[in-house]
Amino acid sequence: xxxxxxxxxxxxxxxxxxxxxxxxxxxxxxxxxxxxxxxxxxxxxxxxxxxxxxxxxxxxxxxxxxxxxxxxxxxxxxxxxxxxxxxxxxxxxxxxxxxxxxxxxxxxxxxxxxxxxxxxxxxxxxxxxxxxxxxxxxxxxxxxxxxxxxxxxxxxxxxxxxxxxxxxxxxxxxxxxxxxxxxxxxxxxxxxxxxxxxxxxxxxxxxxxxxxxxxxxxxxxxxxxxxxxxxxxxxxxxxxxxxxxxxxxxxxxxxxxxxxxxxxxxxxxxxxxxxxxxxxxxxxxxxxxxxxxxxxxxxxxx
Ligand code: AMP
Numbered sequence: 001x002x003x004x005x006x007x008x009x010x011x012x013x014x015x016x017x018x019x020x021x022x023x024x025x026x027x028x029x030x031x032x033x034x035x036x037x038x039x040x041x042x043x044x045x046x047x048x049x050x051x052x053x054x055x056x057x058x059x060x061x062x063x064x065x066x067x068x069x070x071x072x073x074x075x076x077x078x079x080x081x082x083x084x085x086x087x088x089x090x091x092x093x094x095x096x097x098x099x100x101x102x103x104x105x106x107x108x109x110x111x112x113x114x115x116x117x118x119x120x121x122x123x124x125x126x127x128x129x130x131x132x133x134x135x136x137x138x139x140x141x142x143x144x145x146x147x148x149x150x151x152x153x154x155x156x157x158x159x160x161x162x163x164x165x166x167x168x169x170x171x172x173x174x175x176x177x178x179x180x181x182x183x184x185x186x187x188x189x190x191x192x193x194x195x196x197x198x199x200x201x202x203x204x205x206x207x208x209x210x211x212x213x214x215x216x217x218x219x220x221x222x223x224x225x226x227x228x229x230x231x232x233x234x235x236x237x238x239x240x241x242x243x244x245x246x247x248x249x250x251x252x253x254x255x256x257x258x259x260x261x262x263x264x265x266x267x268x269x270x271x272x273x274x275x276x277x278x279x280x281x282x283x284x285x286x287x288x289x290x291x292x293x294x295x296x297x298x299x300x301x302x
Contacts, residue, residue, distance in 0.1 A: 002042040003248040004114055004141070005033045006133050007123020007237070008103060009047040009071065012277060013083040016090065016231050024277045025057045026082065028123035028147060031234035034281045035241025035268045036121070037064040038289060039249045044114045046070035046133065048102045050079040060282065069111045077102045090229050091206055098151065108133050115139070119248040122146040122167070123237060127159040134166050143253050145169040145244050146198075147236065150176050164197040169214075169258075171202040171240050186211065187218075200258065202243070204236050212262050215255050221262045224270040224295060231276045235269040238281065242268035267292040 012026030029047045036043050044067045049058075051073065061068055083097040106129055120141040122130040130146060144167045152160050153176065164170065170193065174186060180196075181189035190201045190213040200214035207229070209222040242265035243258075250257055270292060271280045 004117040015085040031237035032241035036245030039245030051075035127163040169200040170198040238272035239265035239269040
């Protein structure tokens, strides 16, 4: 089973009440691919960076057995840059800078060796680029999962609606679900969004967990209560990486197995927020991951 991850590979500069970073490796696809690599050994990456992107960071991805044949390096251009600042309660943030740079003209070329992928994770990117990926795959994957954000709802809604027609699972946060549906109730929002195309919808609620809708069923997983949340950047992408990595590993796309995948995604997101950027995702052991997952079981069993 192969998993194809497409999305931004970026420089992020983050400010939280606990500190500030210079440009560090970020981007939706970095978080997703790194996280999925703990569950699945065949993670293929399609993304683009500029000549300014450190080779050491590419090697770090390779050390996680992520195939980077599909990572384009535009030597004379600059890597996508995003900067955000969190408010004191860490539940909301302001985007300070979005410089698309190489992402503005991204042409997602899919290496032949990535064709026939079984699972496709379309991370946060311009929706027309996400559609392009789907059209360039000669065989439709067994499951197409997609993430997006308010930025694209604001500037590319028509493209987004078109892309939604062709995917299976959409993963967005509560604010985005409300914006996309025009409904405040998340149950009504979910029902409406699923008429746009996705058969399943995940609504992430930050420290309040995540909801899964589909097949007329609903599932809720809490977020692990943590003593300190250091930096929530990438938590949603990490969640998506755990979700898709687990599904690809188990190769079972039933609602029941998606519930387990949600728990795996939530467990991985709980690591992500403990350090800046991708730092907490670099050196995890299987034992640490197992321990987190069993904490989740204890948390919800009664
Ligand atoms: P999250 O905290 O899950 O929303 O993800 C944050 C990551 O998304 C950061 O690493 C950013 O580099 C990346 N990101 C932010 N804005 C965009 C965008 N417009 N397109 C693609 N990736 C983005």
